[in-house]
Amino acid sequence: MIITRPREWERIRDDLDQIGARAVFIMGCGQCATVAHTGGEEEVLRTTALLERDGRKVTGWAVGEVTCHLGGTRLDARKHADEIAASDAILVLACGAGVQTMADAVAKPVYPGLESVFLGNVVRHGVFEERCQMCGECVLDKTAGICPVTTCPKGLLNGPCGGMWDGKCEVLRDRECVHVKIRRRLAEQGRPVPGVLPPKDYSKKLKPGSVNVRESRAGGGGR
Amino acid sequence: MSRLSDALAHGEFVVTGEVAPPRGTDLSAMTATMALLGPHCHALNITDNQGASLHLSSLAASRVAREMGFEPIFQQTCRDRNRLALQSDLMAAWTLGLENVLMVTGDDPRSGDHPQAKPVFDIDSTQLLRVAAGMNEGHDMLGRPLKGGTGFFLGAAMFPEAEPWDVQLERARAKVEAGARFFQTQAIFDIDKLARAVEAMHEVGAKVIAGVLLLRSPRAIDFINERLAGLMVPDAIAQRIRRAADPVAAAVELATEQVIAMKEVADGVHIMPLGLTEAVPQILDQAGVGL
Incomplete structure (x- = not known):
């Protein structure tokens, strides 16, 4: 799973101040960020309190089932259309993939509420370690x-x-x-x-990564 | 052919000394160190951003040593450059007349003065040795011919005191297979472990130059134990310096004993003066080694 940690609050505050955002909609994620205790319902509510402490209004919130899933996140955005329309900015408590999915799904400015740190193994509940760099x-x-x-x-x-x-x-x-x-x-x-293991072939990992299994399914012979 | 390789091939007991380029462009302190060490050494190691901290490049400083009439060992770490830059610098080194190269992994940036730096480690020291060996045969790491190859005398680092020995041994053999012809060791205090390493490397045709670190003061020992990668000064040795009325004199005496003991076992000594450069000629003289 993708391991995230809370972004420094000062940075979030500065981001929101920069566009003079008074009203904010919060989007969490029901997958990795919930397990990592960074973007589940509990953390969304805590973030609500912090925003309100800073004098901002929280117009609404949602915890997407899988926030990096574009279809699902668009659906969530439609369900909360009025709350999103009433906001000046969206704060996303998910990994960078979730933030970008939300940014593609709505027209409002979207800001990261977490830092994405690694693909993690769950060693035991609440203890994560990086074992694979993909x-x-x-x-x-x-x-x-x-x-x-x-x-x-x-x-x-x-x-x-x-x-x-x-x-x-x-x-x-x-x-x-x-x-x-x-x-x-x-x-x-x-x-x-x-x-001696030979040098790695970094062309196998050129950015940005992209995989489309639909082509091979339809064509039957693709890679 | 490099003087170092020539001397080692003839069974001469060689002396190398370590010189760090400056953190800046004023070369005076470095050239003073070179002038002091150079006349006694077969070659001078020029470190590459040692301790993962910013210094003038080894390439430029190695050239300075050469212009002063000394033979440099150009050091390359894998930490700061990718495979394109490493190969490019190797070709540059050869055109600058640098014949000896020592390939090392490099300390982690977290231990240096730019902990925010991106660690490169695109290839590792064994792979880099293989790349340089390929350049000696006239091709790049992908096997494509170069317009003019290199003729480097290739060296690698080893740490004979670090256990487990079987892992170290396997790694050292892999480095020889990749192209290493000589080793320079981390500072070593246990002569038996040094002998074990030398014997194993002679079996595969490589020479071993044993590392000697000058322990100028109790503070220097603390620095080594805390800051230098993996290195630990044994208690008995540390106490000799800590209890000495004159730590510098004790350090000189200790180093002289070490060099004399290493003369019986290794193919040479590599002196790391750690701020005690002026004592090096005396140590070498008393031990009866050096140019």
Whole structure:
């Protein structure tokens, strides 16, 4: 899931002040931001109180089922059309994808209420860790299911670097070096250590990403 | 052919010294250090934004060393440049007459003076060695011919004291396979571990130059333990400096002992003066090494 954290309130306040927004509509998200406790109903209500404390009016709010889904968000925008029409700005408590979906769905100025930080594993309730960077060229087959691109602070494919000490990471000193961990797991599973992994092909991850599975479904033979 | 590679090939015990370019354009302090260290060393390592902190480029400073008549070891980290820039700088280095290159990963920007910087690490040090080895054969990293290749003597870093050793060993061997012909180690205090590393590298045809860090003062030790990547000064050694009435004299004595011990084991020593440059000639002289 996409991990978000609250944006500094001063920045939100400055954003809204810049266009002199007196009335605000708040949009949350029922998916990741709800699980991350940043954009669910509870956080929307808390944000309402903060806006009101600053002397602004909250014209209404919604927690979209999946705010990054354009169809659903358009539908939510129609349901709340009057409240949105009465507002000067929309504050979105969702990841950057959700903010942009909302910005495409309405004509009013839309502002981010959160910072999007990473694609996260839920280690346990409320504890999230980054394990995948969506690089488009997976090496987990060679690295015993542990991603060095993401979990080594330097993202080295071939490690450890010169800072490893007693099997510990140089940057995050309380953690085991990922490259040591990979080798340990490979050995435990009786798997061969891969040779030097070649440089990554960043053309596999050129921005912006785009996938259309409809073409292959219709045509039957597409990628 | 580089003097360093020549000396190592002939079994000579080599001495290299470390020089940091300035944080600015005034070269006087750096050239003074070079003038002090250079005459005693087979080559001078010129660091690349060391400690992930802003310095004049190793490329320019290496050229200065060369113009002063010393042989530089141009250092390249993978932290600040992508594969295009790294290859471009390697070609530049060769046209500037720099024959030795040391490839290192580089410290994480979080530990330096620009913690906001984007860490590049497009390729890692092993991959970079392979790229440079390819340039020595006249092609770029995609195998496309260059109009004029390079003839670098390629070096890599290793940390023989860091455990687990089997992981270090495998990594060092991979670096040799990628093109490394010599290693310069992180500061090393345990001679047995150094001997183990040298033996393993001789088996695969690479030379090992052992790192010696001058421990000028208790403060320097604290700095090393807290700030230098992975490095820990063993307690017994640290106490010698901490309890000394004259820490500088103790540091010189300690370093001299280390160099003498390393002479029996390694192919050379790499001196990191850490602000005690003026003592280096004395240490080398007493140990009976150096030019």
